[in-house]
Amino acid sequence: MSALSRVTPHHVAAALLALGVVGGSLADTHPPTEPERRGDYLVLRADFHAHTRFSDGFLSPLELPLVARREGLQALAVTEHNLVFPSQLARSWSELVGGPIVLTGAEITTRRYHLIAVGIERTVAWDQPLAAVIADIHAQGGVAIAAHPARAFWDEYAPVMDELDGAEVMHPIAYRGESPNGWRWEDMVAFWRRANAAKGRPVAAIGSSDYHFFKALGTMHTYVFAKEATAEGVLDALRDGRTVVYDLDGNALSAHPELIELLRAEPFRDDLKPRAYAAEGALDAVARTLGWLGLAGLLLLRRRRAPRPAGA
Incomplete structure (x- = not known):
């Protein structure tokens, strides 16, 4: 036959x-948006927490970068639950079609904590102590970001607070006040402040959409002050805490107050209106x-x- x-x-x-x-x-x-210069930095609008249909997301790794481009994002971390390869697919596709910078990563997901790993190429085992998880991320050249660090996760994070590179301070939970499981946005901001106090160097403030479906990708985002518009440039900025995030009241959160002043002097042009499919x-x-x-x-x-x- x-x-x-x-x-x-x-x-x-x-x-x-x-x-x-x-x-x-x-x-x-749809034409990509270009980073804007502020002082000595290129400012990229980034979302560091997005899922695909390989777990509980709606879009494929091929669709996600295209939506990110339409939404005006210049950098996107694809962070599937305990999987890295979907982000590698998204990166290759985005490079092919002229999409945003895609950083590989995963959301290390357990019942005791959720941790975003950005800049890794190999899946990190979730069933090991949190200190070992963070060490593995750093050994791969990645950064470790506390995902929606609600108070329920604080005890697990306490021994490794000074090992974190960033923490989410804006998340869709901010629009809900308090989630059914008791997660509160105010606790996330308080956690980030505690992490900055515990660490000898700045901890990046992170705004993320935690994109699955129904809400716009990039609605919660991070302004990254990078020295170059590359994946490594974004990772270097995260390691140094060079980010700014705005809360619901328009207050700026950053480990570097001088970056807030740069945006205050020349505000970033933001257009959060969803963009349609643009092809003909x-x-x-x-x-x-x-x-x-x-x-x-x-x-x-x-x-x-x-x-x-x-x-x-």
């Missing part, structure tokens, strides 16, 4: 859908047609599939 004879209508429909997605991604040419031309038309045909074919074939006999 030849390989061609084994091709089924399902294979054809799936291939059409895949071609539509890839072609549409290549045709979506022959490639876009063909991609849309193939994608819709593939999706319709899969749905029709699913409905026509005969039920399995009882006991099969």
Whole structure:
């Protein structure tokens, strides 16, 4: 039997859908936004906490950088739960299509704490002491950021407070006041202040959307003051705490007050309105047609599939 004879209508429909997605991604040419210079730094708008459909997110690693580009982000950390390879897929794709800087990473997720690892290439084992987790992240050249450090996580973080590179101070929980599990935004800010007091060098203030679905990627974001617009430039800025985050009342949080003054003298131009898919031309038309045909074919074939006999 030849390989061609084994091709089924399902294979054809799936291939059409895949071609539509890839072609549409290549045709979506929304122009990227450029970093703005303030003093000696390039200021990048970044989101360091975003998930994909490899766990509990909605978008694929290919779609996420495109949405980030539409939302005006210049840097994005893809941080899947206890997995690194989705972020590596996103990085390769973003480089191919001219998307934002994608930093590889993962959210180390346990019942005792959540920790964002940015700049790693190998999955960090979650079932080891937190000190060993942070040591592994640093050994890979990455940075360790306390994810939504609610009071329930404080006891676990206490022995390693001076090993953290950053902590989330803005998170969607800020809009809810208090989550059903007792997480409060004010506790996150208090944790960051305690971490700065405990450490001999600045701890980066981080604003993140913790993107899964329904809320706009980059709504909560971080202004990163980098010496160069590269992944390593962003990581260096995080290690040195060169970030600024604004809270709901417009108050600036930063381990470096002089950076706040730079933005106060010349505010960053922000446009948080969601941007639409921006593609046109022959490639876009063909991609849309193939994608819709593939999706319709899969749905029709699913409905026509005969039920399995009882006991099969």
